[in-house]
Amino acid sequence: MYGKLRPLIFRLPPEAAHGLTVALLRLAGALPPARALLRALFAPRGAARPVHACGLTFPNAVGLAAGYDKDGLAWRGLAALPFGHLELGTVTPRPQPGNPRPRVFRLVEDEAVINRMGFPGRGADALARRLKGRGRRADAPLIGVNIGKNKDTRLEDAAADYVALARRFAPLADYLAVNVSSPNTPGLRTLQGGDALDELLRAIGDERDAQARLLARPVPVLVKLAPDLDEAALEQALSAICAAGMDGVIISNTTVARPGLTSRLAAQTGGLSGRPLCAPNTALVRRTAALLDGRLPIIASGGILRPADAQEKLDAGASLVQLYTGLIYAGPGLVGRVVEATARG
Numbered sequence: 001m002y003g004k005l006r007p008l009i010f011r012l013p014p015e016a017a018h019g020l021t022v023a024l025l026r027l028a029g030a031l032p033p034a035r036a037l038l039r040a041l042f043a044p045r046g047a048a049r050p051v052h053a054c055g056l057t058f059p060n061a062v063g064l065a066a067g068y069d070k071d072g073l074a075w076r077g078l079a080a081l082p083f084g085h086l087e088l089g090t091v092t093p094r095p096q097p098g099n100p101r102p103r104v105f106r107l108v109e110d111e112a113v114i115n116r117m118g119f120p121g122r123g124a125d126a127l128a129r130r131l132k133g134r135g136r137r138a139d140a141p142l143i144g145v146n147i148g149k150n151k152d153t154r155l156e157d158a159a160a161d162y163v164a165l166a167r168r169f170a171p172l173a174d175y176l177a178v179n180v181s182s183p184n185t186p187g188l189r190t191l192q193g194g195d196a197l198d199e200l201l202r203a204i205g206d207e208r209d210a211q212a213r214l215l216a217r218p219v220p221v222l223v224k225l226a227p228d229l230d231e232a233a234l235e236q237a238l239s240a241i242c243a244a245g246m247d248g249v250i251i252s253n254t255t256v257a258r259p260g261l262t263s264r265l266a267a268q269t270g271g272l273s274g275r276p277l278c279a280p281n282t283a284l285v286r287r288t289a290a291l292l293d294g295r296l297p298i299i300a301s302g303g304i305l306r307p308a309d310a311q312e313k314l315d316a317g318a319s320l321v322q323l324y325t326g327l328i329y330a331g332p333g334l335v336g337r338v339v340e341a342t343a344r345g
């Protein structure tokens, strides 16, 4: 069915198409019969396989990657698709407009997207309001909140933004993801290396521990890395992540590389996602798994457009996978197909 809809959706500019999809999912999420219909339409065949990772039990191995629902507007609708986790955000402390439009480009020939959104969003208060009072169905997806600094927060003050967000969202989320890897906020990726990463993660770790004591439950914190780190930088980042007692890594964000693209839009500035990221991402998951040697779980995010792509990442050492660009090219039915395939293993 998505094959028939896709040409119509692709007539809209990418950000308008996305806004429409989120609006429809938000509407469906607000209406219990529509939610039930979505659940019935997209239910996977057979039982899902729960995944135990980061001290949590994920209903299945497949999650929504950050950036799709930055403000948590549509999470109730997305929960019916049938994701095992939804990573909302990246949320920043204060609302901000992001970069000027156009800032999202579909590279159809490459089944890829380039985006330079720059964390547009309604800010922490708005997302917190959307998450308050969320009930728990046994099969409901876990909710992660991906946190980032405001564009106008100086890098030397970045830790204060992340700590404030950790404090705010620990009570509302099942896990937190630290985004130090978006290519679209100037300087953000310098937080992935050296003393800056050590200091940032220690500050976040202290807040996490304080929140876990208050809430009397674990508050896992994962760190999302860029795919563009060289071997030494990856090793150093993983050492800092382990030393700070973090709970997992997300491999990876979008890439600033442009591997073998054919689309005329390939020269646009921003982070590339989708099919061209798939194989390099799987290789990075494998390298990360070798370096971590079982110390921390890995969530793989990068170019999953078919169930086999997801299985390759699990075989390379990931515990869970996330989708974004695959939803644009393969449609929402991809979620259930990946859930089915990864349950079979």
Ligand SMILES: Cc1cc2nc3c(=O)[nH]c(=O)nc-3n(C[C@H](O)[C@H](O)[C@H](O)COP(=O)(O)O)c2cc1C
Binding pocket: 065, 066, 067, 068, 070, 089, 090, 104, 113, 115, 117, 119, 146, 179, 182, 224, 252, 253, 254, 272, 273, 274, 275, 277, 301, 302, 303, 304, 322, 323, 324, 325, 326
């Ligand atoms: C339009 C767009 C916006 C994104 N925004 C974010 C974001 O706010 N935070 C983040 O951590 N990742 C963001 N990402 C990266 C995705 O979460 C994901 O890691 C990346 O796209 C690779 O997966 P994919 O190939 O399945 O899309 C964004 C990706 C896209 C395409």
